[in-house]
Amino acid sequence: MTTITIIGAGNMATAIGTRAAKxxxxxxxxxxxxxxxxxxxxxxxxxxxxxxYGAKPAGDIVFLAVLYxxxxxxxRQYGDALAGKILVDIxxxxxxxxxxxxxxxxxxxxxxxxxxxxxxxxxxxxxxTIFGGVLAADKPLDVFFAGGxxxxxxxxxxxxxxxxxxxxxxxGLETTYALEWAGILLMGLxxxxxxxxxxxxxx
Numbered sequence: 001m002t003t004i005t006i007i008g009a010g011n012m013a014t015a016i017g018t019r020a021a022k023x024x025x026x027x028x029x030x031x032x033x034x035x036x037x038x039x040x041x042x043x044x045x046x047x048x049x050x051x052x053y054g055a056k057p058a059g060d061i062v063f064l065a066v067l068y069x070x071x072x073x074x075x076r077q078y079g080d081a082l083a084g085k086i087l088v089d090i091x092x093x094x095x096x097x098x099x100x101x102x103x104x105x106x107x108x109x110x111x112x113x114x115x116x117x118x119x120x121x122x123x124x125x126x127x128x129t130i131f132g133g134v135l136a137a138d139k140p141l142d143v144f145f146a147g148g149x150x151x152x153x154x155x156x157x158x159x160x161x162x163x164x165x166x167x168x169x170x171x172g173l174e175t176t177y178a179l180e181w182a183g184i185l186l187m188g189l190x191x192x193x194x195x196x197x198x199x200x201x202x203x
Contacts (some may be wrong), residue, residue, distance in 0.1 A: 001025050003161055003192045005057035007074060008065030009036040012090055014043075015136040016063055016127065021046035022138060023163050028058045029111040056081040060086060061159060063127075068093040068102075068109050075116045086152045089176070090127040092183040101180045110147050110176035122152035125176040126160070128183045131190070134199050142201035144182060146175035168202055 001024045006013045009031040017027045017040065027048045034050065041048040048098035049059060062082065066074055068091040070130055075082065093101045093109045103109055114123040126145035127135065134141065143165045145156055157167035170179065182200065190196045 005059035011132040013065040025068040108177035122148035125149040146170040
């Protein structure tokens with residue numbers, strides 16, 4: 001099994017950490033709010049731990065479970081501590097009413113994060129097209145992901161499979177902008193009759 005680190009302690013951090021722990025992985029949480037991270041680790045149990053915010057993460061796969069507005073700053077704060085890690089960007093760079101994104105082609109959130117990350121870090125976008133409640137339900141799901149090297153994507157795919165999900169590789173870092181718009185598609189479907197218990201998939 002894998003050791004993963006989750007930077008953040010909100011709803012998506014909770015959903016990812018809970019599902020990972022249920023499937024036998026070791027989970028480390030890091031957050032500016034150490035007390036919140038500690039409470040989350042205790043809630044999840046299964047050996048979940050709390051690391052020092054800004055220190056080198058224990059996990060080889062690190063989930064950036066923070067809001068888009070602060071994501072690049074977080075990566076800069078960690079600096080060389082992220083070198084050699086697979087950094088999974090789950091952010092959605094939505095505009096104020098979630099009717100579009102604030103990023104542009106060639107400058108997706110993941111590409112901005114990759115530019116700020118130290119050399120040797122592989123940024124992969126995943127989970128931005130899944131609602132936290134759907135992820136936490138621990139049922140089979142399709143997961144669209146993109147970015148990083150082929151090797152990094154293969155490692156993320158193996159991790160996703162271990163959580164009972166079907167990984168769907170959409171390609172390299174340039175494809176992450178399309179995934180950001182897929183997040184908008186999901187929000188539109190949810191708001192217009194689909195509800196927030198739906199998930200995107202492929203057949």
